[in-house]
Amino acid sequence: MDNLNRSSSRITLSSNRVFKLVSTANVYQILGSNVLLCAATYACKAWSLDQGATVFWILVRILGLSGLGACVYVATHHRSLRKRSFEYSALGTMSVLQFVQVACFITALGRLPTLRVLVFSRAASHWPRLLSGTTSTLQLVISMIAVSVAVLTETTSVRHFAPGYASLALYGLACAAHEHTSRTLTPNFGSSNALAVSSLGTVVFCLPLYLFRLSMQSSATITDIPWTAYLALPFAALSLLYLSPAVSEKAAISHSSGAFALSFSSLTIIAALFTIISKAHKIPVVDLVIAFLLIYGLNPQESQTVAHKPKRATTRLLQSYLKTILSNSESRKIFYFLMLNLSYMLVQMLYGIWTNSLGLISDAIHMAFDCMAIGMGLFASLMATWSPNEQFTYGYSRVETLSGFSNGIFLLLISVFIVFEAIQRIIDPPEMNTSQLLLVSSLGLGVNLFGMFAMGGHHHHGHSHSHGPQESHSHSATHSSGHHHDHASHGHSHDNGHSHDSHPGHHSHGATSEEHHHSHSPTLEKSPTSPSHHDHSRHSSPEHSPTHERLRELQLEVPTADGSPITPTYKFGHDPHFESHHHEHHTPNSHDHSHSHERNAEGHSHNMRGVFLHVMADTLGSVGVIISTLLIEFYGWTGFDPIASLFIATLIAASVLPLVIDAGKVLALDVGHRDTDIRKALEKLNSIEGLGSYRSPRFWPKDSDSLIGSIHIQLAPSQSSFDPTLPQSTRTATYSRLDHVLAEVDSVLRSGIPGLEELTIQTETLDWDT
Known part of the structure; x- marks a missing residue:
């Protein structure tokens, strides 16, 4: 009853409810920040860039103003900041990413239309989600159409607008990395604190570049910039580094289509109005088409409205990669x-x-x-x-x-x-x-x-x-069929996703709806009513209804192996059961990853x-x-x-x-240079006692020094199966020394074929009455 009450009190995050929450709590902040961003961007474009100011000139002053505001914030909140724990490396990464974001935004603004820059910059944080495959194919196609229309409708030369789109692409990467890093800081440090302190770090990062540039251009200073250019810079710093990231974060927390549509559409409409005013009532039709294509293409699906969990810090991820790189x-x-x-x-x-x-x-x-x-x-x-x-x-x-x-x-x-x-x-x-x-x-x-x-x-x-020959891998594929080799001694399993028909000579690698279960046991008994070449016990896959025809069964005596790692969630690694029972011996059909340095x-x-x-x-x-x-x-x-x-x-x-x-x-899976070794190894199989024949040998290279192999072997019945005094209907075929045959086949192929890393041996039975 307690569970029932607890589950009935949950709140469903439907799109209507989330849109209602966004529209009532954050709509004024979203609209206000979009108005300020558009005004500052258009003013910076018209009063600074169009008047001869360079990108670096604007960048240094915007970052300097943001650093000044960050100093005021830190001075008023220094007591609470001391109580917070944070990683200096994560804050340093955020500072560098903020510098890249602002630099790319201003660079694109100097080369592309203002409305286009605003639209693509707002969409930048959503591109990784689009390209990761979590959206529909239609949305991806529409987004690509929007980008194509933007590039094809440019009126300037390629040399002029190409750096602008490259800057927007880099801006998107920086936004994704900035969002990834900020999620690791906001739970303990707070979003406002992270923005303020990282802004100070951006100033510290930019100061040596400014001094270096100043030393190179000691006599070349900009003197003809109008005083109105300085008026737009404080608003640009406030909107680019403080308000817009905060609004984007609140919209990302809800992950609703309503929040995205409100933020994106309001920015587009406000920017279009500024464009009409600044260009003598000329309506930017193409830019509006691009914007609304992006709104549809980047709009989150309902399945994506779940809040993100705190992610691993980018610096921690890079540290783990660096450790792996330096260890090899x-x-x-x-x-x-x-x-x-x-x-x-x-x-x-x-x-x-x-x-x-x-x-x-x-x-x-x-x-x-x-x-x-x-x-x-x-x-x-x-x-x-x-x-x-x-x-x-x-x-x-x-x-x-x-x-x-x-x-x-x-x-x-x-x-x-x-x-x-x-x-x-x-x-x-x-x-x-x-x-x-x-x-x-x-x-x-x-x-x-x-x-x-x-x-x-x-x-x-x-x-x-260097896994050693004892290592056991379970190759658990996500197909609806599996090809399992269950050893009676340790329950080791291979799930290779192969499908084998019951007719001789037929070998297919298709994902079908049945499982062929090959069991390796010391003794096998064959039913007298089943004189077929393949004797498989076919089971229905749990993902399909059992409508397949029932084949003649092969009588098996295999003990149940508890904890056999054949589940889809099994993690590749060491098999404790296998190591405890077979630590000293190499088992056929196992995965051997011990590569020799002598080759x-x-x-x-x-x-x-x-x-x-x-x-x-x-x-x-x-x-x-x-x-x-x-x-x-x-x-x-x-x-x-x-x-x-x-x-x-x-x-x-x-x-x-x-x-x-x-x-x-x-x-291309060519093993031509090892064809001689493979043929010689296969010829040696004919001398193995108890092996009737073999078929479908398959060998292909995994990489430059290792091979993967698969082979079907047919066991020959023992001589005791043929008792002439018994009626034919009561004769029972027995197969002795099965483990010996498997071990011999495995040993002959591995010793005769250099680099054979993995070998799958599939046992079959010969028809004893032929």
Whole structure:
């Protein structure tokens, strides 16, 4: 009765109720903040950006004003702040993200229409939810249409509006990370406190940049900015850093379509009115269409109206990733080189901006793309350490192969581009300024040589998970069928999602609605009324009604294994029952993840090869630039530069092509280079006593050094089954030494096929009366 009363007193969060709560409690704050945001944005656009103020000029003053307000808040609430506990790293992350948000907003405002900037910035925090797959396909399509319409209707050049949309994309990422981090602080620290203290941190972060910029432009100061530009800055600081985040947070807490529609539609209408007033009654039809497409495309579904739980802090998540990266020698090398590359790129970019050198800035941008490729390799190395789960039952080790293949394709495309560009420059030699090429190339060569030295041992790396041969995995798939191998001794289970028809020679990997249950037992008895080639006990899946035809049953004597890990929620890991009973022995049909470090020929990592070749390509590029620069200085002919580029492109393509071929074979499930070993191992099966025959051998590569295998074996009846004195109808087939046959098949295949990590053996019975 108590449970009944407790459940009957719950409040249902329907969309009407949530919209009512939002409209009565927060409607005035939402409308007021939207009016202030639109007024400040239009004033900042017209009075500052259009009058010659730079983005950095506006950014520094907005952040300075917000820091001044934060100082007042901290001074009046210092006693309560002392009692609050918080993480400095989380607040520091919020400060950097706030700086990125404001900088991106002002950058986009200087290049795109104001109404469009306001609409896309308000929608920025909802894009991760849209792209994560929690919304309908129609909403995603409509949102993509809105973005396409916005880009296609731009009247300025691509060079002018492209940085604006890139800034909005970065703004959305910063909003998502800011929201993720703030949720870890608000339960204990409070949203207002977090905003105020993080605003102070933003000022501290921005101050060194301002001093550096001031030292570079000591004589160039802006003097023709009208005094009205300063009037818009306090309101911009208040709306961008305080009111709008607070309103967005309250709307996010309710997670209702009513709150979203109220905030988004009111902002659109208010911004449209400001646009009509500022542009002589010209109605922004296209921007209104884009806004209402986004309102429909980003409107939360009813299933998303549940309040978010506090999430793990971004800093904590990054710390766990960093710990994983540094604990592995391969990923640690990539990480150190990536940090060195990023540092050199930043110094090169700042020095290029300071000296106004286009060559340095271009080389810094080129290094940024290199860092992206190396970062992709680092992320692949991190993903390879993730444990298998219910969706990816074989783990994530193939991501490294995919990363190496992608890096190889990227380098091949670069080589082709270099060849065409070099041919064009040989035909029409351009004028070159070699004043800083030698310095930049020498520094780049030093950085790349360090990278090659750090990754020089990649070909000796053996991919190892070091689980040991005792480890037991339960591959629990989410399909409606399973293929279970139940060992009578320890109840170990494989759920591979295979379906096998009862006809000979037929092998299908489809998700059907039945389960084939293969039991390994020392003795099997076959019913005289079931002389079929396959003898399976077919059970109906719990997800389907049992309407399948009942096959002839195979008499089994298998003891029940309590706690068999075949449930969908089973976590991959060690099986205590298996370890306690079979710690000393290797069991057939188990998952063996103990990779040997001795397989140097096959133990290389495609991911490390891809990163290493990327570094080698940069090293060759630096060497080529140094040689061509010296030759140009001595002989004065600029044709040496494209000739060196052709030579470098040829070397890059020749070194990358084997990587692309090897990785492509793994991704295409090609085992051609191991075909001889597989054939020899299969031939040895014929000599196993008690094995009648085998069929459907399947072997495919999991990654560069491991294979997965599956095979059907037919057991031969023992000689005692054929008693000529008994009638044929009463004869019973018996199969002896089943465990011995399984162990022999497992041992022969694993010893004969190098890198065979997982082997599934499916037992069948031969028809004894044929």
